[in-house]
Amino acid sequence: KNQVEQSPQSLIILEGKNCTLQCNYTVSPFSNLRWYKQDTGRGPVSLTIMTFSENTKSNGRYTATLDADTKQSSLHITASQLSDSASYICVGPPRGGYNKLIFGAGTRLAVHP
Amino acid sequence: NAGVTQTPKFRILKIGQSMTLQCTQDMNHNYMYWYRQDPGMGLKLIYYSVGAGITDKGEVPNGYNVSRSTTEDFPLRLELAAPSQTSVYFCASSYSLSSGTYEQYFGPGTRLTVT
Numbered sequence: 001k002n003q004v005e006q007s008p009q010s011l012i013i014l015e016g017k018n019c020t021l022q023c024n025y026t027v028s029p030f031s032n033l034r035w036y037k038q039d040t041g042r043g044p045v046s047l048t049i050m051t052f053s054e055n056t057k058s059n060g061r062y063t064a065t066l067d068a069d070t071k072q073s074s075l076h077i078t079a080s081q082l083s084d085s086a087s088y089i090c091v092g093p094p095r096g097g098y099n100k101l102i103f104g105a106g107t108r109l110a111v112h113p
Numbered sequence: 114n115a116g117v118t119q120t121p122k123f124r125i126l127k128i129g130q131s132m133t134l135q136c137t138q139d140m141n142h143n144y145m146y147w148y149r150q151d152p153g154m155g156l157k158l159i160y161y162s163v164g165a166g167i168t169d170k171g172e173v174p175n176g177y178n179v180s181r182s183t184t185e186d187f188p189l190r191l192e193l194a195a196p197s198q199t200s201v202y203f204c205a206s207s208y209s210l211s212s213g214t215y216e217q218y219f220g221p222g223t224r225l226t227v228t
């Protein structure tokens with residue numbers, strides 16, 4: 001059973017529009033949660049790492065929120081650009097040690113002109 | 114800094130053949146990792162290393178072997194390739210901080226097909 005579930009699986013939006021991607025996790029205890037961006041044919045790149053004391057964190061047009069009580073996180077993209085077309089991966093709290101991250105399957109975002 | 118580099122980018126193997134996927138990092142990270150990414154699935158940890166000479170199994174280690182003789186290099190060996198090992202393989206590296214908020218840096222990946 002995947003302990004990090006992401007929705008939607010895929011999303012198409014028009015350039016300039018906003019969107020929100022969702023992540024639910026069941027792994028506990030909580031230490032940190034991450035969001036990665038993966039361009040087609042490339043390795044994932046970190047967007048943000050959130051600790052249990054943070055409920056919102058921004059990185060440019062990307063804003064991640066975290067609700068540790070409901071075990072939900074979201075990634076909001078503002079004023080989307082064509083270059084935002086990618087997969088966005090939520091990474092749940094490490095299990096069995098800080099280095100064993102749990103990766104969601106990702107949301108594939110396509111931004112159309 | 115080149116970051117994390119992987120070779121080859123693509124490879125086609127026949128069933129039963131062997132090969133080594135190379136991974137090198139120039140950031141002096143003590144931790145290194147190998148993942149595989151299958152379509153529609155999250156990355157799965159194959160093996161990881163916390164420093165030269167120390168390796169440990171991840172979630173899906175069967176059919177693979179690793180070694181870590183230097184800080185920079187972490188090769189992944191496939192001994193008897195099987196179709197189930199068709200995947201995209203990513204190497205990553207990081208420091209390890211007590212807070213756990215380290216960042217993992219990923220290589221560009223190796224796309225392997227076993228037929």
